[in-house]
Amino acid sequence: MPQVKVFITLKPTLLDAQGRVIENALGALGYDNVKQVRMGKYIEMEVQGDTPRVEREVREMCDRLLANPVIEDYRFEVVE
Structure with a gap:
C-alpha cells in the first residue's frame, strides 16, 4: 500500500510567526548561524490504490481539508 508524505508550509510571502520565535530562541541558545526558520506541518498516511489515483x-x-490554500502551500510524495 503506498505511503504518502505531505508537507504543508505557509506561503513564502507571509510572515511565519512561529518560525520567527524558533529562530530567536535558537539565537538565544547560541545558534546565531540559523536564519530564515519556517515552520510547517508534516503528515504521513497510507492510501490504497494505484499511484495516479x-x-x-x-x-x-490537501485542497479540501489538510491545507488552507489561501495561506499555505503543500507538496507530497508517494512512496510505493
Whole structure:
C-alpha cells in the first residue's frame, strides 16, 4: 500500500510567526548561524490504490481539508 508524505508550509510571502520565535530562541541558545526558520506541518498516511489515483485523492484531501490554500502551500510524495 503506498505511503504518502505531505508537507504543508505557509506561503513564502507571509510572515511565519512561529518560525520567527524558533529562530530567536535558537539565537538565544547560541545558534546565531540559523536564519530564515519556517515552520510547517508534516503528515504521513497510507492510501490504497494505484499511484495516479492516490495522487489525485491526496491532492483533493490537501485542497479540501489538510491545507488552507489561501495561506499555505503543500507538496507530497508517494512512496510505493
